Amino acid sequence: xxxxxxxxxxxxxxxxxxxxxxxxxxxxxxxxxxxxxxxxxxxxxxxxxxxxxxxxxxxxxxxxxxxxxxxxxxxxxxxxxxxxxxxxxxxxxxxxxxxxxxxxxxxxxxxxxxxxxxxxxxxxxxxxxxxxxxxxxxxxxxxxxxxxxxxxxxxxxxxxxxxxxxxxxxxxxxxxxxxxxxxxxxxxxxxxxxxxxxxxxxxxxxxxxxxxxxxxxxxxxxxxxxxxxxxxxxxxxxxxxxxxxxxxxxxxxxxxxxxxxxxxxxxxxxxxxxxxxxxxxxxxxxxxxxxxxxxxxxxxxxxxxxxxxxxxxxxxxxxxxxxxxxxxxxxxxxxxxxxxxxxxxxxxxxxxxxxxxxxxxxxxxxxxxxxxxxxxxxxxxxxxxxxxxxxxxxxxxxxxxxxxxxxxxxxxxxxxxxxxxxxxxxxxxxxxxxxxxxxxxxxxxxxxxxxxxxxxxxxxxxxxxxxxxxxxxxxxxxxxxxxxxxxxxxxxxxxxxxxxxxxxxxxxxxxxxxxxxxxxxxxxxxxxxxxxxxxxxxxxxxxxxxxxxxxxxxxxxxxxxxxxxxxxxxxxxxxxxxxxxxxxxxxxxxxxxxxxxxxxxxxxxxxxxxxxxxxxxxxxxxxxxxxxxxxxxxxxxxxx
Amino acid sequence: xxxxxxxxxxxxxxxxxxxxxxxxxxxxxxxxxxxxxxxxxxxxxxxxxxxxxxxxxxxxxxxxxxxxxxxxxxxxxxxxxxxxxxxxxxxxxxxxxxxxxxxxxxxxxxxxxx
Numbered sequence: 041x042x043x044x045x046x047x048x049x050x051x052x053x054x055x056x057x058x059x060x061x062x063x064x065x066x067x068x069x070x071x072x073x074x075x076x077x078x079x080x081x082x083x084x085x086x087x088x089x090x091x092x093x094x095x096x097x098x099x100x101x102x103x104x105x106x107x108x109x110x111x112x113x114x115x116x117x118x119x120x121x122x123x124x125x126x127x128x129x130x131x132x133x134x135x136x137x138x139x140x141x142x143x144x145x146x147x148x149x150x151x152x153x154x155x156x157x158x159x160x161x162x163x164x165x166x167x168x169x170x171x172x173x174x175x176x177x178x179x180x181x182x183x184x185x186x187x188x189x190x191x192x193x194x195x196x197x198x199x200x201x202x203x204x205x206x207x208x209x210x211x212x213x214x215x216x217x218x219x220x221x222x223x224x225x226x227x228x229x230x231x232x233x234x235x236x237x238x239x240x241x242x243x244x245x246x247x248x249x250x251x252x253x254x255x256x257x258x259x260x261x262x263x264x265x266x267x268x269x270x271x272x273x274x275x276x277x278x279x280x281x282x283x284x285x286x287x288x289x290x291x292x293x294x295x296x297x298x299x300x301x302x303x304x305x306x307x308x309x310x311x312x313x314x315x316x317x318x319x320x321x322x323x324x325x326x327x328x329x330x331x332x333x334x335x336x337x338x339x340x341x342x343x344x345x346x347x348x349x350x351x352x353x354x355x356x357x358x359x360x361x362x363x364x365x366x367x368x369x370x371x372x373x374x375x376x377x378x379x380x381x382x383x384x385x386x387x388x389x390x391x392x393x394x395x396x397x398x399x400x401x402x403x404x405x406x407x408x409x410x411x412x413x414x415x416x417x418x419x420x421x422x423x424x425x426x427x428x429x430x431x432x433x434x435x436x437x438x439x440x441x442x443x444x445x446x447x448x449x450x451x452x453x454x455x456x457x458x459x460x461x462x463x464x465x466x467x468x469x470x471x472x473x474x475x476x477x478x479x480x481x482x483x484x485x486x487x488x489x490x491x492x493x494x495x496x497x498x499x500x501x502x503x504x505x506x507x508x509x510x511x512x513x514x515x516x517x518x519x520x521x522x523x524x525x526x527x528x529x530x531x532x533x534x535x536x537x538x539x540x541x542x543x544x545x546x547x548x549x550x551x552x553x554x555x556x557x558x559x560x561x562x563x564x565x566x567x568x569x570x571x572x573x574x575x576x577x578x579x580x581x582x583x584x585x586x587x588x589x590x591x592x593x594x595x596x597x598x599x600x601x602x603x604x605x606x607x608x609x610x611x612x613x614x615x616x617x618x619x620x621x622x623x624x625x626x627x628x629x630x631x632x633x634x635x636x637x638x639x640x641x642x643x644x645x646x647x648x649x650x651x652x653x654x655x656x657x658x659x660x661x662x663x664x665x666x667x668x669x670x671x672x673x674x675x676x677x678x679x680x
Numbered sequence: 681x682x683x684x685x686x687x688x689x690x691x692x693x694x695x696x697x698x699x700x701x702x703x704x705x706x707x708x709x710x711x712x713x714x715x716x717x718x719x720x721x722x723x724x725x726x727x728x729x730x731x732x733x734x735x736x737x738x739x740x741x742x743x744x745x746x747x748x749x750x751x752x753x754x755x756x757x758x759x760x761x762x763x764x765x766x767x768x769x770x771x772x773x774x775x776x777x778x779x780x781x782x783x784x785x786x787x788x789x790x791x792x793x794x
Binding site: 087088092227230231233234235238241242245261264265268269270380382 | 706707
């Protein structure tokens with residue numbers, strides 16, 4: 041029997057309990073409303089709001105400790121989003137069947153878990169037993185998508201939750217699930233928005249770059265950021281060598297130079313062979329084969345083999361880069377796609393589409409930059425050629441001096457790019473005359489400068505010492521050999537390995553009619569004797585071109601030699617460069633020495649100037665419409 | 681661009697500057713987030729993020745920046761950005777980040793705004 045007083049006390053207690061419940065519900069509803077507004081307003085990042093959700097849940101249900109664990113489906117792990125008290129923990133791995141079990145369970149009491157979760161709880165016993173926050177788990181889910189776990193510690197002052205508290209817990213868990221899903225969805229939308237903005241922004245940015253290296257670098261940077269990748273590379277086709285050549289890789293230290301790769305000038309290259317040959321396709325291609333196939337097939341692909349020794353990265357995806365006319369210029373590679381949390385993910389179909397779109401813009405940008413560079417190079421080359429031409433023309437004498445008892449004439453005809461032909465006839469201070477003809481290797485400014493060096497060296501030699509011993513015939517030969525050695529040394533230190541000159545020098549003593557000649561790898565001049573006999577001068581003693589080897593190596597290969605002949609009245613000497621004998625006609629035939637010889641035999645009754653004109657006309661007639669790229673130089677000497 | 685990740689922090693009396701260097705991806709972003717959270721926990725509600733040495737930002741980096749904005753917003757704090765490239769600034773404006781955070785040309789201007 042209960043007394044009236046006791047009834048009142050009990051009644052007051054019940055009222056107090058009901059009031060407290062109402063207070064807790066009001067608190068909970070008010071906080072939930074605030075969170076709902078936060079969610080709608082776009083401030084939805086669960087990493088930020090998780091602590092508030094946990095605080096409301098624990099406060100409403102009067103539970104002193106608990107945690108919210110978020111599930112990451114890409115890598116199958118749980119992470120602690122919020123906890124009371126705060127704890128530091130690493131990723132908690134969870135198997136797919138354990139996730140399935142949690143999806144089917146409305147609540148999990150940790151002291152009596154379902155069989156399928158026992159292994160998980162054992163594996164993570166250190167984490168779960170080390171604190172008081174894991175007493176009851178509420179799986180967080182939206183329909184069939186598992187999102188995480190709301191974990192509650194022991195309840196304050198009671199062994200279990202009241203029925204209405206359990207219902208409230210279900211509502212709170214659902215709210216938390218909505219917040220996680222909303223946050224992830226918002227993050228996905230933000231991410232896609234960002235990538236689309238980047239795609240739109242990157243096009244004008246990379247298309248403004250006019251240097252191919254800058255364009256390559258920016259294309260790789262933008263692709264890496266656009267695809268959430270951690271590595272990227274640009275390889276372009278080098279059509280001449282039929283290979284893909286690395287233009288830029290990010291980060292540079294990723295480049296792995298294994299033995300199975302071919303490298304040229306420290307650049308990674310991959311041979312591609314015939315672009316139409318599809319024979320390299322295999323079921324499980326290596327990363328190199330995959331890249332070659334992307335170029336050959338013209339479509340984006342991913343490396344399924346994961347044997348990515350090429351850049352040291354993993355999970356590669358490559359897309360072809362096309363020029364305006366649809367030609368494949370090369371490919372763009374990205375790898376190591378990352379997801380939040382630091383793990384590597386596979387590229388998706390959307391990623392492939394994004395790379396395709398970006399590669400189209402990249403193709404235009406790269407083509408623009410290369411065209412700009414080519415135009416600049418062409419302009420620079422043209423300016424250099426004009427300068428070189430001026431230098432060369434200044435070195436060729438306008439007129440030749442009169443040599444008593446002799447006729448002398450020269451002809452220089454520039455054809456095509458600037459070459460390095462030279463001829464001269466110099467009166468020597470010590471008496472006598474020096475006749476020189478030379479052909480410097482190469483074209484353009486370098487050839488013109490090398491020729492200028494040769495001429496300066498020759499003039500220096502002739503005005504200083506050479507020719508002093510003109511009456512001692514044997515010594516004159518040595519003088520010329522010494523001069524050749526001096527000029528050889530001068531040109532060798534002036535030029536590169538590829539820069540040298542063929543050179544023929546003649547010392548003429550008009551009083552004795554003795555010619556002392558030196559041939560340094562030049563075309564032997566033609567002598568047409570007064571009786572019609574033909575002699576090729578210096579043919580037997582042709583030494584090395586000057587400047588090709590250092591002086592100490594010259595005697596070991598082919599030392600310079602000089603020879604002497606005596607001219608008679610009517611004898612004719614025709615000096616020439618290979619622009620004469622190597623002129624080709626439209627049938628690809630050479631003008632050659634034989635035609636020159638035949639023509640020389642017909643020149644007995646005409647003077648040196650006319651002989652030059654005759655030979656020049658003959659060569660030009662022979663050439664016809666064929667292209668010619670070498671200068672033509674003639675020097676003719678006749679003893680009256 | 682070298683891929684050297686780094687974060688320099690200059691905490692003054694009323695504000696703190698976080699200066700990043702390198703690709704703002706998950707790795708650098710998580711470090712930035714952790715440093716920012718620690719500053720917020722210490723009571724800093726006025727932060728500057730200087731991106732002058734960060735030429736590249738991916739979508740994960742952006743989401744982390746948004747997270748920092750929201751974390752500061754919860755404490756009625758302010759985040760100002762500076763050192764953005766023209767492209768980054770346009771992207772930030774298009775992403776509406778500029779609605780919730782200030783964008784300034786340099787650190788001095790970003791700090792002066794507080």
